[in-house]
Amino acid sequence: MSDSAVSASAKGASFLILLQIGSRALTFALNQVLLRFLSPEILGASVQLELYCISVLYFSRESLRVALQRRADGVQAVVNLSYLSIAIGLPLTFLLAKLYLRTEVPLVPYLLESLAIYGVAAVIELCSEPAFVAGQQKMLYKVRASAEAAATVMKTLATCGVAFWASRQGREVGVLPFAAGQMAYAAALFLVYTTRMALTASSENFSLLPKWLKSRSENDSKSEQYMLSLFSRPLLTLGLSLSVQSSIKYVLTQGDSLLIATLASLQDQGAYALSSNYGGLIARMLFQPIEEASRNLFAKLCASPSAPIAPGTISGNDKSNQDQPSPPANSGIKQAHSTLVIILRLYTLISLPLLSFGPYLAPIFLSLIAGRQWTSTDAPAVLATYCYYIPFLAINGVSEAFVSAVATNTELYAQSVWMGAFFAAFAGGAWVFVRVLEWGAKGIVAANIVNMACRIVFNMAFVRRFFKRNGEAFEVLTVLPGAASIAITAVAPSVIISTTGMFSQYGVMGDLVRIGGIAAVYAALL
Template sequence: MENGQAQVVASGFLTLLASQIGTRIVTFVINLFIARLLTPGAYGLASVQFHLLTTTALFISREGFRRGCLRFGAAGVGAGGDDAGTPGAEAKEADDRGNAGGSNGSGSRKGGAGSGGINNRSVLRAAALTVPWGVVITAGVCGIALWQHTAGTTASSDEPEVPYYREAVLMHGIAAVLELLAEPFYILASVHLMFRSRVAVEFAATLTKSLVTLGLLSSRRLRHRLPPALTFSAAQLAMAAVVMAGYWAVGLRLMAKGRKDKAHKAGVSEISQRAARRHGDGGNSSSASAVPGSGSESNSWLYPWTPLERHVLATSVVFTLQAVEKLALAEGSKMVIATMQSAANQGVYGLVSNLGSLVVRTLFQPLEEAAFAAFSTWGASAKASGAGAAATEVAGTTATAATATTSSPSAATSAARLAPLARALSPMVKAVAVLGLLAAAFGPSYSYVLLRVVYGTRWSETEAPAVLAAYSAYVLLLALNGIGEAFVHAVLDARGLQQSNALLLVFSGVHLGVCVALVRQYGALGLVAADSANMVLRISYSTWCIRRFFRSLPTFSLHRDLLPAPNTLAAFATAAAAAATSNRLLLAGAASMPQRVFLRQAASHVGVGVVLLAALLGLLVRTERAVLRQVMEMRRQRREGGRRATGGGDDAVKSGKED
């Protein structure tokens, strides 16, 4: 990975991280009041059943295109703006590269992250296919949900029919279609790495949903008229409307900027042609006339699909198949509990799942998204420069040539390409490992205190504390798996992705089988145990892929480059043991304690945790100093790159830094 791509990772992660923290803090407070107003059964309806409905429809519809279209960002280098990729654009692009080959000015940076190097029209043509595909998927998912609910209520008298359930499902389907209408512009913003625009839209949408839900539940007049099913549906529709309006605004702004840049280039081209004619330079005139935007076919959206667009669509299909498997892996637990447990048990599991995954969504998901975008760019660039064989080997393909020694020129070239990527991957993995270790060390000892203080005894006296304690350890596995799969899926080629899909399919089958077996015996705890076993399998596969990918880099070591220092691991183990001891000594028999006594004991227990956390942070500053230096170096390079772009007058680079 080049320095500019590392800066994108650091910038994108920090931007998404700040937004996620702000969004989660606000929505956490609002959802806390919502949970206090709902019974476990009603909470389970929103957090499990309706969540599965919208997640299934949207994830299958758009995840493959979201990941596949990121390849436009890598291939857009030199693409020449809005009409690159049209018939004859390859010749134009070659002429442009020839003219810019000896230039050290802005032409050498042509086709960067800005709109000047990405074909917006090609991106939207491919991304627009999410709408018809998503409508079909949404209709099918809603139909299955209605059929399953009808069959379940007629077969069992213990579970009465939810009032207005059919209307609620239809409203959720309409909301999903509204979000899909915004998807082409979301993908366009992602290709342009417009993290801040995404942050603004997602924050507004999430806040709108939470406020509408709380407002409808808190209103005395509406609370008796609107059952929970319709309340959740109205909030989902409001969120979808904000998403659609926000991304349409972002997309139209990008398109307008692309047209402005295109007009500017056309003007520069015309001036160059006039100057060439005045000096009698016919050769340069023909080259200048090949500037993008001069062809008549650029005004049409119906030109034949280019090789790049076909490649992106093929990759999107592979990612879509993978999305189905990932959905089963990620939401298999909720699918099992939705069919095998009562609504009240679903509410308990939904509360713990949402609370336990708060750290995952806040800290790990932004890093995974930013890392995948940057790794995808690096992977495409590496393949274009002849390093694609290394990426193919990650999938386990057999090398056709004998393994070269590290002293050979090819091995040295491969090591030179891989070293920057290893230096970027190392701090990411160590950072998420440290955050996951924090959850695993303190979560089990403080889960009961958190639930009783925040949600009350209605939730703390159920199996929720035990499930949350197990989920805290599961967070560590989620963290490691997320960044590992982001790297592996970004650098694999189409054949490697197909092989990865096959393994994920096997993992999915094993996971669902273990879920069904364990949930009957251990309930929600069995679901967390099955999820943990699934994560172990996936982490093992990602680790094997990473090891093979970097095997031509002799300085790379899984233990040294991807794991925290031994002193750090020992410190976390000691802190976890001390926190568990404090929990046993101070909170034994907490269920029968009066609230005043419990609060006094809980305060002492929390004080012990604060001291342990402070000691851990002090140790981390010493033992993980190299990781901190790498992160600070990424931030420093990003600031310097931004200053150079501002002072250099390069429009393409400026537009790439804009968001």
Template sequence: MFVKLKVIAESLSVILKSILTAFLVLWLPYWGLYIFSLAQLSYTTVLVLCYVIYFTKLLGSPESTKQQALPVSRMTDMLPRITRSRAFVNWEEAKLTWSFFKQSFLKQILTEGERYVMTFLNVLNFGDQGVYDIVNNLGSLVARLIFQPIEESFYIFFAKVLEREKDATLQKQLMIHPTSFPLPRPQEDVAVAAAVLESLLKLALLAGLTITVFGFAYSQLALDIYGGAMLSSGSEQLTINLQVDPHVPSAFSYQMRGAGPILLRAYCLYVLLLAINGVTECFTFAAMSKEEVDRYNFTMLALSSSFLVLSYLLTRWCGSVGFILANCFNMGIRITQSLCFIHRYYQKSPHRPLAGLCLSPVLLGTFALSGGVTSLSEVFLCCEQGWLARLVHVAVGALCLGATLGMAFLTETKLIHFLRTQLAMSDIVQG
């Protein structure tokens, strides 16, 4: 896996895309949508060039161990050509390509499906779409910067430790795995994977709960700082309408002002589900057999259809927040599938990694208390009482966050040990 290459290529592409977008917006604003089209084209071009240059150099070094592991020996092998058997299509590779295409297509629907609903079904006006895009981009920063690298790194770890098509009782035994954190005695690979999975689940749950609990009380302040009153408490309204017949007055209809904070609060809940789903799916995809992956893709097909329908219905019912609620439903189904697989995988072994989803009652109480205190602080101090009140509101949140993290440090000692060991190993690798 060329993880370092991927990180460098995507980082460079995103940086250049952002610089080009900012430059064109400032100097050629009348270009309008052409600016973003050119920026996206530059992103794709730089990304492809990074991969082409890297693999051209790699394939030119026969002594490289990475080059020997590749299924091609020169760049032209990646281009379409007629094989020695004079067949224009290699059907074995075509089936593999089709499998990847199906999975990518379904993943695209599940991750970007709401945008297709917005574009083709006209369920939101451009103003609502703008607010939704701003909130979606802000909320997804945590997922992209924190959860996605963790998911990708530990997918590689699980894929190396576990053998596919074997359940937990058939995995091989060996001494401490070189890429895992140190253990005091010889362990089965499956035990190492179970220990890591349990710690990752607990870490994802704690991070997601922290974002959800404190995000509810600080969404309005964050949007007010970022975009002013137009985003935090502007004229946007959320209408929940249970009207069945358009000719009959609705039996239950009301409006809530400030669609931006409502969207961001809902997105905080979605981030919690994203965190858990990332960990469970990285293990599931690393341990599944080919037949299980094919069955999962079939399930994703049904899930994609239901997600699009649910997005349309919820958006018609409660506005742009319906997209986030549909995404939450989608993530909940995917998490349930992964948890069922993990439960079956370890069912006949003594390991119970799903215990990582159980937190101490004292810690849960601390989260609940912090959520209540920060919510009251928001009511009385945010966001129309001036900057002094806002600073007090932030100070209240900082104290509650410190108390919550301190309680987590005291109650989740196993997780703290895992994090310390990972940090120590990363220092050793870098040194």
């Protein structure tokens, strides 16, 4: 069972990574052309609309998605429960739109029309949720890869197509290209998911529509597990318990967008959006697929430990329990341990060259692809700072995936409380960096680093406790690179700075050759 789960998750992660690389490559190429037609103000307004759509989708489905991954109550049970996401999303779309219009709305063309389109697109995307959760339960990662690839391509083509048409016609369409792209994305996602999973549902005897799970006339104990003969009570209870945590997590993950929208000008918002999009490219292409596949894998591997312990009986402060002999770890726990160590080790190795060379290559990279109107903003400096943030983002992603996959309800509640404290640290750091030190958008990135560092410390403490009580030792030091690797990583920036000016007569290409040569020596030593 564990080997098949690992194999399926590895294949799933591979499909998702290939999907991200292919779709992001196309998106990246077309967006570079698109940036030539946009001002920072238009991009800043599109970020606000994107935040609106993300908020609707997140609060409608996130807690239910995590709950469905943690329990295996049958495909039909998760399909039925997924319709609650649609029921939540419909009123939430109107409510959040009303709240957004009460704020200081940017004065850009077609903003209200675009807001309406984003709302409809969010509802359409939620309608693909039954097919999505069915595919996740069946571990049909190819279906997800094909759906998201088609949706991403359609979004890019629609966005660029409207922008190019408006430019040729000499029309000012504001944020309408982004709204068209979002609608194309939602429609393609719905069509591909529904058509692909409808065939699977027909062959495997389940339905993508709600279906009775128990007859209302039955009075046995099993019928009590279902509410209205449709919804699994354990799944529904778990989803509700995760909703508070998901709300706090939303504030933490989207806190930078909320703060930048509150504290920064529209032009600064556009510069920050550009920097975070480029800075998060690695995270979206590589780290996010691994995080999603590993969460599903950890939940399956750790679902039935050999010596199960009642929820909440062991905590970080319960020394009497910690002193008791640990039970021997079963094969699933051992597999989860080795998988987590491998992923964390890989992430730390990837982080080393990123920390050494990323901040110096970022401004050069931006000057080559974004145009002069962007290099004159704070975007190069923000992108350079973002390079320090990416390793924290990666390590937190996979460690938090493990926590969400194996934690009990009591432990998830404790995590929610700690996340509230982490948000306080994040908000306090943002105020110091942005208001006191006047770092602008760079301050938001710095505050995010503080936030992620706090969450990583919590996650690693949980991981150690979990493996200890299941008979497997987990040492954080085993995932760190060697001393020599850390030493050359620390020295590399000094070498880059000391060689500044060499080949300056060749401009940007000279800088690329200089830093590339240092990187080659660094790679050989590493």
